[in-house]
Amino acid sequence: MKFYQAVIGTALGLAVTQLSFAQSQITFKSAKTSSSYYQMAVEIAQAVKKDTDSKIIVTVEESQGSVQNVMETAFRGANYVFTTPPALVKLAQNGQAMFKNRSNPKFNDIRALFPIPSLAMHFVVSDKSGIDSFADMEGKKILLGKGTFGANEGAKYINLFGLDGKIDLAQIELSNAVPALKNGQIDGFVTSGSFPAPNVIEASAGTKVNILSFNDDQIAQTKRTKLVIPAGTYAGQDKDITTTSLPVVVYTNSAMDDETAYTLTKAFWDQKKNMSDSSPWWKGVTTDMLSNINGKIHPGAAKYYREMGVTLSENQQ
Missing domain, CATH: 3.40.190.10 (Periplasmic binding protein-like II)
Structure with missing residues (x-):
């Protein structure tokens, strides 16, 4: 009996060993x-x-x-x-x-x-805001959010592009950005994420929005990596968007x-x-x-x- 128990024990041990290697x-x-x-x-x-x-x-x-x-x-x-x-x-x-x-x-x-x-930067603005470039954000109400990579980058870019103190920064949580944009509380919001970003998809659904593109000089100023979001990624987006990213x-x-x-x-x-x-x-x-x-x-x-x-x-x- 002890012999059979020993054989069975050895067999089980080998099976476990083989499984661990497999x-x-x-x-x-x-x-x-x-x-x-x-x-x-x-x-x-x-x-x-x-x-x-x-x-x-x-x-x-x-x-x-x-x-x-x-x-x-x-x-x-x-x-x-x-x-x-x-x-x-x-x-x-x-x-x-x-x-x-x-x-x-x-x-x-x-x-x-x-x-x-990559984490891609998205500057999303409503079509009716009339914003077509970063300079156009002067005097507009923009939501940056706080405590996120996107918020920190957005604040850095506003400073780099000479817009510090010239934009009305909305005191709204980023989680409320889409409804705030759709009901006209804000002119735009800044977010980061892999594309297609869920909140940008939601914003572009049923509402016409623009997603701002960076030129080469602006990208160089940010010292971030250039990234192209292909046309058609978001509803109503008929051309490529050039933005910055964090790989x-x-x-x-x-x-x-x-x-x-x-x-x-x-x-x-x-x-x-x-x-x-x-x-x-x-x-x-x-x-x-x-x-x-x-x-x-x-x-x-x-x-x-x-x-x-x-x-x-x-x-x-």
């Missing part, structure tokens, strides 16, 4: 659950599970923001992935800004995998093995078409956005890009 567990630190970036992380997790036939399981964790995501690389293991703007990784590695006196040598081990939708990338660290990094990257690009069919914000993601990565790309991911004929810079390899 399936990799990845932790994906994303954003607040209310954020579109959390939803994107869930979609990526589902895409990876499908593409790898459940050989890689991605568990999405809520985060309070990109700074937290970067900080956690100091004590997370090999199978940790997260989202953050490339600019933040550079600040962490140089011990600057919010990372001053919080530097860690492990920040230098951060490696990129693939880009995801966002999925990262891991150099401790992740090459095969896992390769498989994750391949799964993302393999499934991007399917993700785009259900969530349009994926349509704007292309391999051209790899140029926004100013640091190292994980060797496993780099292998996939070479196989796909994508040229990487010397700094990325």
